[in-house]
Ligand SMILES: Cc1ncc(C[n+]2csc(CCOP(=O)(O)OP(=O)(O)O)c2C)c(N)n1
């Protein structure tokens with residue numbers, strides 16, 4: 001009766017290519033053109049500045065709460081750059097850099113975060129899913145999309161983003177198991193940003209890495225420096241190639257850091273130290289990439305300055321368009337519009353009360369109005385028959 005070790009032949013690799021000082025490991029570097037690097041850098045910079053502007057707008061009360069991306073730009077753009085248009089992009093709620101890479105207009109992102117559903121509309125031909133707020137619920141959806149893509153004999157893959165906190169949810173484990181058993185072409189990308197609101201990574205799981213969770217399900221898992229654009233790109237390309245060629249899913253753990261607040265409703269100074277944030281600021285992805293691009297002769301300080309002002313104008317323009325759209329779309333009663341075909345009594349009463357109050361405020365609504373009619377709102381009528 002033996003009692004012996006089972007050889008699982010499992011391993012988890014860690015990959016880093018561009019270090020904190022912007023130095024490159026030539027042997028590991030993925031093949032990437034100057035133009036691609038410029039494109040990735042532009043989106044990372046745009047996402048960072050967009051994040052900063054959104055934070056200002058939120059503090060001024062002009063948009064609602066949102067989850068900033070600062071610090072995680074490489075983990076998102078590096079993965080997205082490995083995808084093609086027909087591949088599925090399944091975000092959670094912090095994927096602004098990924099969305100911008102995908103071509104989502106800044107105006108749509110602003111509009112959504114200002115509370116207008118219209119901003120969440122997805123272009124007919126885009127293979128993107130909407131933002132998913134309930135943690136980890138988007139992961140099984142991505143597996144379903146990947147399963148369907150294969151069933152239909154396409155070579156599309158599905159990428160899903162989620163956080164370190166999401167790995168404690170049942171949805172994550174069910175999705176990983178299903179994907180592995182059915183060999184679905186799925187990229188599971190965990191942005192381990194060290195925190196799930198105020199829960200630190202150490203309290204989330206006793207596993208040494210999150211990548212190793214792949215091993216239990218019999219799929220490859222790799223941990224990468226998530227602030228290293230080139231390491232993320234290399235790992236993502238490998239996983240895409242594996243998925244596209246019918247060799248099943250991969251879990252990529254991007255080790256990164258949330259430099260800003262969890263959401264604008266959060267105060268991280270209550271649970272983490274300034275020293276910790278400063279330490280991660282030294283490892284942040286954007287400056288590191290800029291150092292490398294300068295060394296490679298692709299960018300110089302003047303180029304960065306010119307890009308900064310171009311980006312600043314782009315964001316200004318998007319906000320102007322958003323403000324305009326907000327005026328045209330203004331319909332507070334929309335909060336009652338999309339959940340029920342027929343409103344339950346309690347909500348009907350609330351809607352009537354709100355309509356009445358809006359009417360008193362001179363908004364043009366008549367007292368006791370019960371229909372969800374376009375034309376009842378203070379702004380111009382939509383006349384699109386929704387609701
Ligand atoms: C099912 C569910 N439980 C709780 C929440 C509240 N919540 C929102 S974000 C979050 C933490 C998520 O952490 P992580 O997965 O690490 O993602 P991160 O916010 O760090 O990007 C929690 C608990 C939620 N949105 N959904």
Ligand SMILES: [Mg+2]
Nearest residue numbers: 163164195196
């Ligand atoms: Mg997290």
